[in-house]
Amino acid sequence: MTIKEVCKRFNVSPDTLRYYERVGVIPEVHRTAGGIRDYSDDDIKWVETATCFRSAGMPIELLIEYVKLFLEGDHTIQARCDLLKEAKERILAERKKFDDALEKMEYKIRVYEKAVETGRLEWDDESSCCCCNKPKE
Secondary structure, eight states: OOHHHHHHHHTOOHHHHHHHHHHTSSOOOOBOTTSOBOOOHHHHHHHHHHHHHHHTTOOHHHHHHHHHHHHHOGGGHHHHHHHHHHHHHHHHHHHHHHHHHHHHHHHHHHHHHHHHHHSOOOOSOTTBOTTTOOBOO
């Protein structure tokens, strides 16, 4: 598969794919006799993994370390597993931030929708500000 086809499939730029290969986020891509990148099924799997993990916020450094460990062989299986667990914890922490923000946003939407219906804006806790939970003056 050509770099153009891979870019279209994963919605990334050619520069991103070249960068991923250069820094080790994906292993070196197979090339034609003329030196043109020719992405094999294995290469595609690496690109898929890299784009998936990056979209979830996994740091480049962890991806590079993961690929390095993979290429070293099966004696690194435990280290790879540990690395993925660390990345998972980071992603879960980020997801919690988004979940908390969504929860607050949903609450505010409910309050505002009720205010539209009733003509009166009322927050559940009358003693605190609606946006920062500080005591009202």
